[in-house]
Amino acid sequence: MSPMERLYDITFRDPPEPQESTPIPLVHVQADEQADIDISGGAFDFVRSIRVYHIQYRQHENRDGDCNRSDSTRLGSYGVQGDYRWTRSTVGQVPTASGLSIPNGCGSYFYRSVFVDWRDHAGNYGSEEVRY
Template sequence: MSASNTSAICQKGASFDAPAPLSPMERLYDITFRARPEISVPNATVPFVLAQADERADIDISGSAFDFVRSIRVYHVQFSQRENRDGECIISDATRLGSYGVQGDYHWQRSSAAAVPPASLLPRPAHCGWVGYRSVFVDWRDHEGNYGFEEVRYRTPCGPV
């Protein structure tokens, strides 16, 4: 089996090569850049109706079938640490956690770099060394309970990335 193709063997001994499934980032890229955008032209004969969002899902998603939605966590990581001349560890941590509520309402709350899951590339030095780290880390569990994550790192103003 090659890295780019998945080979399947049928009961009669025949086989075929199917393309490997796209990663979540490749799927997002396809949706964003490759899919032809739909163009909507206003129709003057249809009345315009104002709608107000109440930050909730349009359907009831409180059941366990929608646990995968509530499993999505978004960490906005802004963390730095350094040792000053006196040997004191100076830490700046403005990490926030975004998550979904029972009915799909989304909210942010204060968090910390210590709460970011180990799958993140966030450096975790044993002693106070220079660390400057900014990222958005998203993790989730799908409807079968499989763990997944993506992380986008940002350059820090100075020092290593």
């Protein structure tokens, strides 16, 4: 089974019994936006390999025959200590594992998704994409 199928199976295999509603205690979440341990060593390279592409691309030909293109792609990535940041990117930098497929010419095309890719601790490539 794929990872998504396994997750679905685990989630719905044994549905939880309804319980009386009790308040959930609030837990303080780390506010400095980085790991609370030192993750700068090579053993944590898999964290820094995670890339999140927020893809927003549109193209169409206007009445005058001009091609209008809009690319608002951004790239999210992790720094040395797990700090997360967004930077400007382009559809040209999106990995080929994405379903993004811009047609030749200026055919009408719209693509919006979140694409995540990574390399695990053994160096194996993985990716997931959600269109919305």
